[in-house]
Amino acid sequence: MPNPDLQSYIASRYLSGPKADAILARSGGDGKPKRKKKRPAPEAASNGLVFKDDSDAWPNAATTSDGEDEAQVVADSASGSSGFKKVGTASTPTTLTSEVAPPTDTGAGGEVEFKAGLRTKEEMRAARLAREERRRTAPSPPPAPASVEEGGEEEETVYRDSSGRRIDIHAAEREAALHEAEQRRKAAERKTWSQGLAQQKAAKDAASQLASVRDQTVARRVTDAEYNRHFKDQLHADDPALAFLTKKRTQGPAKPAYKGPWPPNRFNIPPGYRWDGVDRSNGFEKLLVERKHALAAQEQQARAWGQSDM
Incomplete structure (x- = not known):
């Protein structure tokens, strides 16, 4: 369904004739633009506040630009009453005072830091020296705390367990290091369990x-x-002497051993x-050694028989 407001707007702006008159009559409009009513200027309230309509800013733009040098007028709110008043009572006249610009800080001693206009070399030098003196004597602001990106100290992370108690991470690391060292010591000790006295003595001698x-x-x-004794004790097979x-006997006491042949055994242990x-x-032991030698001889013969025709 077409919008009646849109049809009436089109008929009043772009159509003419009986069709436009019928649309305007149906919508209830006469087709003539209505003049905007001028709102009365609001009076100053008793508390000193002035409400200004935004629509008045456009026509008064030229007048406001011309009066920039004039003093600003401010309503004095001290004379106003903060209580409620009955409707129809006359409001207290507002006292208008001109705003006085606050004195600007010209630096130490009341001297103007920057002066407009032409200046001589002596004046410029004196102003520069005065600025340097003020910078030296001015109290320095407290330094801001440096962040982690700027090289500041990083805050320590707090670790807690499931119950909420604080965990000392350094103590935990030390305890873990001690536990790891103990595990390494036990592992090294377990490796020596399978060694005999001879292996342990050889390891100690090497150390x-x-x-x-x-x-x-x-x-x-x-x-x-x-160094010389080490090479003198060496025996060489090609030595003619x-x-x-x-x-050469080894220095120190030697354990007596059996001198002569003995029947072989699987561990090659000599008799007393x-x-x-x-x-x-x-x-x-004799049967075991004979069987071992027989199997080795049989395997050698089989290999030789298989390679005889090559």
Whole structure:
């Protein structure tokens, strides 16, 4: 359904004739533009406030621009009454006073910091020196706290558990480091459980040797007795004097050992030095070694038989 207001507006602005008259008669308008009623100027209230209509600002724009140099008029609200008044009573006349500009701060000593107009060199120098003196004597503002981006100290994060109690993160880190060190010590100790006395002694000797080498220098000299003794104790198979030279014994007490052949066993353990050469076992070690050698010989023969035609 067409809008009646729109039809009446179109008929009054753009149509003519009986059709336009019928549309205007149906909508109740006569088609003539109505003149806007001029609102009366509101009077000043008893409290000193003046209400000004926004529509009056346009025609008075020229007049306001011409009177910029005039003093501003302000209503004195001290004489007004703050209580309620009956309707129809005469309001108290408002006292108008001219606004006085507050004195501007011209710096220390009442001197004007910037002066307009032409000035001589001496005046400009004196003004510059006065400004520098005021900057030096003026109290400096307190420094603002530096943020994290500017290099300030970051606030410490507070950690809490499920019950809300505060957790000391540094103590927790120290406890975790101690627990980790204890775990590493136990793991290193478990590795030595499967070692015998010989392996432990060899590890201790290697550690002591490394400790002694750590304090030595890289250079070796002729006067190094330990270095010379190490190479003198070495036995070489191609040495022609090895047949008639007595074997050098290790320094210190030596454990006595059996001298002579003994029947082999799976662990290659030699008999005691007091053994008389009589095998008093049940023969299991002998049978085990014979069976092992027989299987090795059979495998070697089978491999040789398979490669004979190549």
